[in-house]
Amino acid sequence: MALTIFHNPRCSKSRRTLELIRDAGIEPEIRLYLEDTPTAEEIIAVAGRLGVAVADLLRRGESAFKEATDLPDLTDDAALAAWVAAHAVVLERPIVLDDSGKAVVGRPPENVQVLLS
Numbered sequence: 001m002a003l004t005i006f007h008n009p010r011c012s013k014s015r016r017t018l019e020l021i022r023d024a025g026i027e028p029e030i031r032l033y034l035e036d037t038p039t040a041e042e043i044i045a046v047a048g049r050l051g052v053a054v055a056d057l058l059r060r061g062e063s064a065f066k067e068a069t070d071l072p073d074l075t076d077d078a079a080l081a082a083w084v085a086a087h088a089v090v091l092e093r094p095i096v097l098d099d100s101g102k103a104v105v106g107r108p109p110e111n112v113q114v115l116l117s
Helices: 012-023 040-050 077-086 109-116
Strands: 003-007 029-032 095-098 103-105
Touching: 003 012, 012 109, 040 077, 040 095, 040 103, 095 109, 103 109
Parallel strands: 003 029
Antiparallel strands: 003 095, 095 103
């Protein structure tokens, strides 16, 4: 099984999710999404895999979100995904994707267990 984690090493939930994956004997592809920012198309695809709207992938407590003056309509997935691609810090983390099309948000980190079993 191949896994990819959208990871922020400064985030305790992201670190714990990565630890759970490694404890299961899997070395995932680690995507440092703040450096290797996902495209709008990738964000839409991730939301689709999770079965949620792009707005559900937002960290609304981040100052970049709360102070945004250019935030598009939250119901416009395409415009919002483009905005998130330009403001990756607001993307929920960690997000773990498997090679079969499944995905989970590691909040709590134990959510990743559905991909490991």
